[in-house]
Amino acid sequence: MNKKDAKAQGAATETAPKKQTILSGMQPTGSLHIGNLEGALRNWVRLQEEYWMYCCIVDLHALTAEFDDTRAFKEKIFQMAVDYLAAGLDPDKCAVFVQSEVKEHAELHLIFSMLISVPTLSRLPTYQEKKESLDSYGFLGYPVLQAADICLYNAHKVPVGKDQEKHIWLANDLAKRFNSTYRKVFVEPEALFTDIPLILGSDNRKMSKSYGNHIPLEATEKETEKILKKYYTDPDKVYQGDPGNPDICPVYLMHRVYTPSAAETVAPPCRTGELGCVDCKKTLTKNLNGALQPIRDRRVELLKRPDYIWEVLETGRDRAQQRAQNVMEKVRAAMKMNYRKKK
Ligand code: TRP
Ligand code: SF4
Numbered sequence: 001m002n003k004k005d006a007k008a009q010g011a012a013t014e015t016a017p018k019k020q021t022i023l024s025g026m027q028p029t030g031s032l033h034i035g036n037l038e039g040a041l042r043n044w045v046r047l048q049e050e051y052w053m054y055c056c057i058v059d060l061h062a063l064t065a066e067f068d069d070t071r072a073f074k075e076k077i078f079q080m081a082v083d084y085l086a087a088g089l090d091p092d093k094c095a096v097f098v099q100s101e102v103k104e105h106a107e108l109h110l111i112f113s114m115l116i117s118v119p120t121l122s123r124l125p126t127y128q129e130k131k132e133s134l135d136s137y138g139f140l141g142y143p144v145l146q147a148a149d150i151c152l153y154n155a156h157k158v159p160v161g162k163d164q165e166k167h168i169w170l171a172n173d174l175a176k177r178f179n180s181t182y183r184k185v186f187v188e189p190e191a192l193f194t195d196i197p198l199i200l201g202s203d204n205r206k207m208s209k210s211y212g213n214h215i216p217l218e219a220t221e222k223e224t225e226k227i228l229k230k231y232y233t234d235p236d237k238v239y240q241g242d243p244g245n246p247d248i249c250p251v252y253l254m255h256r257v258y259t260p261s262a263a264e265t266v267a268p269p270c271r272t273g274e275l276g277c278v279d280c281k282k283t284l285t286k287n288l289n290g291a292l293q294p295i296r297d298r299r300v301e302l303l304k305r306p307d308y309i310w311e312v313l314e315t316g317r318d319r320a321q322q323r324a325q326n327v328m329e330k331v332r333a334a335m336k337m338n339y340r341k342k343k
Pocket of ligand 1: 023024025026027058061145146149150158159160164167
């Protein structure tokens with residue numbers, strides 16, 4: 001999208017109230033895995049057809065944990081943008097951009113930080129969990145910055161996992177507080193919890209890069225096969241003939257996503273012991289590799305055009321900035337902090 005189109009879209013956003021806005025955010029963790037794909041990305045790809053989408057790579061949030069190790073940020077952002085596009089995010093429908101490139105995030109964060117008490121923030125479970133290792137002023141404000149991300153675009157909906165419930169509630173609360181303290185500027189955002197087909201990691205925990213139990217989108221067919229071979233299964237099913245329980249097996253969970261009619265073709269023979277884990281994993285390897293192939297092909301193509309990726313992030317930034325500046329002008333006007341002579 002060129003700059004002129006970006007401007008038109010920014011304006012259209014304001015004049016077409018029927019089309020709602022979605023803001024999604026993800027920390028720049030580098031290339032993505034199938035948990036990200038099935039838990040978030042596929043949903044975003046669907047949502048971009050119906051909503052104005054803003055897809056924010058939140059590098060400032062990543063600073064809270066990695067303030068002394070920022071060297072890899074640029075490469076991680078690049079890889080993530082590649083995976084977004086490979087998974088089907090369309091830069092004409094969804095502004096993909098980097099948070100710190102739109103300075104208004106920092107500005108609104110500061111204003112919002114006045115509207116919330118320190119005890120409220122320090123009671124949040126996400127803070128409690130990590131306060132021993134992360135006790136910075138910035139980390140305490142993490143959810144305030146997240147609220148700024150969301151409200152800066154007047155997003156109606158925020159697609160997130162359940163673990164983010166309190167953060168979205170807080171964004172909603174801050175929007176309300178601002179509106180009642182000054183005047184109505186913000187939409188009160190709501191979480192869009194998705195019916196996530198849960199994918200678990202090779203050790204049966206949540207799939208996460210930091211656990212090293214993930215299947216990267218960029219893995220080759222062979223690498224995928226290798227990871228699956230080591231995957232956790234029902235520990236009571238030791239030999240092929242042993243009956244198994246698919247309901248506690250992460251391999252079966254993936255079958256439910258990648259194998260049509262898994263409930264008929266995988267679960268019953270697993271239960272009777274007719275199906276062994278080795279064969280079961282072979283089928284899954286084939287189906288998973290089949291499903292990932294188009295994404296992997298697009299990845300390879302996109303990696304040949306690094307300039308294009310950076311351009312997508314630039315036009316995304318322009319579009320985001322347009323909207324953000326528009327909202328911030330309203331914020332300053334509501335606060336009587338627009339120190340300009342009247343037009
Ligand atoms: N806190 C979110 C997470 O850990 C990331 C995030 C930052 C986010 N800003 C956001 C998510 C805005 C949704 C909307 O996953
Ligand atoms: Fe899991 Fe398949 Fe083994 Fe059953 S047969 S325990 S579903 S890997």
